[in-house]
Amino acid sequence: MSTINTENLILDAPTDAKKVLEVENLRVQYDTPRGAVRAADDVSFYLKEKEILGLVGESGCGKTTTAMAILQMVQSPGRIVGGQIRINGRNIVGIPESELRKYRWTELSLIPQGAMNSLNPVIKIKEQMADAIRAHENIKKKDLKPRILKLFNDVGLPERVYNMYPHELSGGMKQRVCIAMSIVLNPSVIIADEPTSALDVVVQRVVAQTILEVKERLGVSMIMIGHDMGLQAQMVDRVAVMYAGRLVEIGPVMKMFKNPTHPYTQLLIEAIPSIKEKKPLKVTEGLTHDLRNTPEGCIYQFRCEHVEDSCCNEPPRMYQVGIDHFVSCRHAAERARSMELLGGYHG
Amino acid sequence: MEQKKVRRWNTWDNPWLNTKFLIGISIVILVVLFGLLGRIFWNVELAYVGSSPLNLPPVWQGGVPEHPLGTESNGRDMLAQLIVAIPSSFKVGLIAASVGMTAGLVLGSLAGYFGGWVDAVIRTLADAVVTIPTLAVLIVIAAFFTMRDTTSMALILAMFAWPGPTRIVRSQVLSLRERGYIRMAVLSGERPFGLMFREMLPNMLPWIAASITGNISGAILGATSLEALGLGPTRVPSLGTIINQAQTSSALIRGMVWWWFPPILVLMIIFTSFFLITTGLDEIANPRLRGLNK
Numbered sequence: 357m358s359t360i361n362t363e364n365l366i367l368d369a370p371t372d373a374k375k376v377l378e379v380e381n382l383r384v385q386y387d388t389p390r391g392a393v394r395a396a397d398d399v400s401f402y403l404k405e406k407e408i409l410g411l412v413g414e415s416g417c418g419k420t421t422t423a424m425a426i427l428q429m430v431q432s433p434g435r436i437v438g439g440q441i442r443i444n445g446r447n448i449v450g451i452p453e454s455e456l457r458k459y460r461w462t463e464l465s466l467i468p469q470g471a472m473n474s475l476n477p478v479i480k481i482k483e484q485m486a487d488a489i490r491a492h493e494n495i496k497k498k499d500l501k502p503r504i505l506k507l508f509n510d511v512g513l514p515e516r517v518y519n520m521y522p523h524e525l526s527g528g529m530k531q532r533v534c535i536a537m538s539i540v541l542n543p544s545v546i547i548a549d550e551p552t553s554a555l556d557v558v559v560q561r562v563v564a565q566t567i568l569e570v571k572e573r574l575g576v577s578m579i580m581i582g583h584d585m586g587l588q589a590q591m592v593d594r595v596a597v598m599y600a601g602r603l604v605e606i607g608p609v610m611k612m613f614k615n616p617t618h619p620y621t622q623l624l625i626e627a628i629p630s631i632k633e634k635k636p637l638k639v640t641e642g643l644t645h646d647l648r649n650t651p652e653g654c655i656y657q658f659r660c661e662h663v664e665d666s667c668c669n670e671p672p673r674m675y676q677v678g679i680d681h682f683v684s685c686r687h688a689a690e691r692a693r694s695m696e697l698l699g700g701y702h703g
Numbered sequence: 704m705e706q707k708k709v710r711r712w713n714t715w716d717n718p719w720l721n722t723k724f725l726i727g728i729s730i731v732i733l734v735v736l737f738g739l740l741g742r743i744f745w746n747v748e749l750a751y752v753g754s755s756p757l758n759l760p761p762v763w764q765g766g767v768p769e770h771p772l773g774t775e776s777n778g779r780d781m782l783a784q785l786i787v788a789i790p791s792s793f794k795v796g797l798i799a800a801s802v803g804m805t806a807g808l809v810l811g812s813l814a815g816y817f818g819g820w821v822d823a824v825i826r827t828l829a830d831a832v833v834t835i836p837t838l839a840v841l842i843v844i845a846a847f848f849t850m851r852d853t854t855s856m857a858l859i860l861a862m863f864a865w866p867g868p869t870r871i872v873r874s875q876v877l878s879l880r881e882r883g884y885i886r887m888a889v890l891s892g893e894r895p896f897g898l899m900f901r902e903m904l905p906n907m908l909p910w911i912a913a914s915i916t917g918n919i920s921g922a923i924l925g926a927t928s929l930e931a932l933g934l935g936p937t938r939v940p941s942l943g944t945i946i947n948q949a950q951t952s953s954a955l956i957r958g959m960v961w962w963w964f965p966p967i968l969v970l971m972i973i974f975t976s977f978f979l980i981t982t983g984l985d986e987i988a989n990p991r992l993r994g995l996n997k
């Protein structure tokens with residue numbers, strides 16, 4: 357047991373690639389009349405160069421909040437109450453708006469949740485794209501059109517979209533416009549918030565494919581938010597699992613799917629429907645607690661089947677269980693470690 | 704599927720083709736044209752005192768064709784008076800409403816955009832002005848200033864025409880700024896001025912149009928009330944001054960219906976059509992009011 361190092365914090369992880377984005381102890385809360393909702397609580401992770409990190413969890417667990425916090429755009433009454441967000445090593449939490457402009461969209465862009473509401477209904481697509489370019493660059497008028505058409509081409513949009521209004525486009529096309537918008541300034545990090553959730557299954561796959569192509573071509577890093585575990589498995593390099601505002605496990609996608617360590621991750625992966633076998637849906641006892649009133653100790657204690665007394669007293673930290681692999685459950689970490697010592701944990 | 708789409712964007716479903724709105728706007732255009740074209744076809748010099756015989760009834764009550772709508776006790780031709788009065792009333796309404804709307808746009812967007820104490824101050828002022836009985840204050844003001852021309856009267860009316868637009872713009876900005884596309888515009892670097900006028904303003908046009916028509920008819924009503932009370936500029940005939948003179952000359956008792964009724968009829972037509980425009984615009988802006996579309 358003593359060989360297990362459970363004290364390694366997430367940011368000390370051994371890693372070869374450069375970290376383009378680091379989130380450290382991020383805490384966001386929404387101040388409501390009936391108490392503060394802790395929508396992101398002590399969230400820490402990093403994003404390596406050219407990597408896609410999946411962020412999964414049931415709705416309401418704080419995925420969008422985390423994404424918006426990274427963009428410094430948390431919707432009121434929310435605010436960032438603690439932590440750091442570093443882009444290429446520089447913290448951007450609390451810097452003035454004028455400084456933020458140097459990062460937003462040029463370094464860090466967003467493919468928003470719900471493309472339907474993310475395009476201004478009264479402005480032509482070409483104008484919306486041009487606005488984003490002109491806000492950051494002095495571009496000659498004659499260069500604007502070729503540049504926008506090139507972006508259309510990158511995301512698989514026909515040229516006629518140039519002169520159209522949003523209502524003339526289908527859902528998939530709107531989503532492509534949003535993808536094109538996110539890459540107008542060649543950012544180094546793109547956050548995609550459930551980019552395919554509102555689309556039907558076929559369009560979903562096609563749009564996901566487009567995102568992957570764009571990512572490959574530009575060499576950007578991405579955070580891919582979603583709750584479709586199947587899609588995540590095919591797209592991302594690492595997965596981060598959130599539960600009730602906290603990160604419960606983060607690790608390489610293959611390892612996570614083969615040997616999920618945290619009980620909640622196990623639940624999520626078991627819930628992936630399979631055609632080969634019919635299995636009863638597993639429903640855990642006990643509902644998620646009220647986010648305004650987080651319990652002492654582990655966040656997952658009400659739903660965990662392995663819950664012990666110690667879980668209810670002391671909150672777990674992030675324990676390292678492998679390369680780039682961390683879990684916020686002491687027992688899970690110990691189990692994983694002992695399996696690895698026995699040679700049973702090699703993915 | 705494809706069929707349905709074509710149907711949805713059928714031109715007949717264009718919200719601007721709202722019956723009430725179209726009827727209202729056509730009547731207003733007719734009335735304005737009457738005032739503007741009238742001076743080409745009719746001698747407006749006849750609107751001045753002593754230019755015509757006195758107390759002639761309209762032509763269908765035994766008057767003369769030279770004065771088809773009759774004349775009043777100061778020797779003015781009624782038709783000429785109406786031709787001069789209508790544009791002047793519209794001018795007051797337009798000036799007051801546009802000044803009020805401009806102020807409302809600036810104040811409302813400041814309040815909605817910056818919030819905090821800016822919002823608190825502007826909102827309190829607007830609420831305070833709304834509760835003031837406009838006509839009473841106007842009477843007091845008019846009693847102190849002799850209003851020489853319609854423009855100065857319009858400006859005084861504008862002092863009461865800004866709270867409505869301010870409130871509307873403020874609430875629109877508050878609601879729009881949380882919309883996805885406005886947040887996206889902020890993220891992608893649009894500056895506050897562009898956000899307000901390029902991104903938000905076009906989305907609130909129906910509300911602004913409804914508020915501006917409401918304000919025009921409000922200002923016309925205010926101006927007419929003052930004039931009818933004898934507190935307006937008296938040199939140029941206006942709908943209110945005609946009513947005032949008819950009243951001081953006891954036209955009602957003397958049975959000179961052709962004197963007091965035409966300006967009232969014109970006012971009724973103007974207010975009804977503005978009301979139609981406003982409700983039409985309301986339906987355009989709020990699809991829920993539109994009812995089932997066949």
Ligand SMILES: Nc1ncnc2c1ncn2[C@@H]1O[C@H](COP(=O)(O)OP(=O)(O)O)[C@@H](O)[C@H]1O
Nearest residue numbers: 386393395415416417418419420421431432433
């Ligand atoms: N504007 C808001 N006011 C109050 N609470 C909010 C607001 N937005 C989100 N929340 C709360 O924050 C939590 C996380 O929300 P969100 O980040 O949107 O979750 P997700 O994107 O994972 O579905 C939810 O429990 C939600 O109730």
Ligand SMILES: [Mg+2]
Nearest residue numbers: 419420421469
């Ligand atoms: Mg979300």
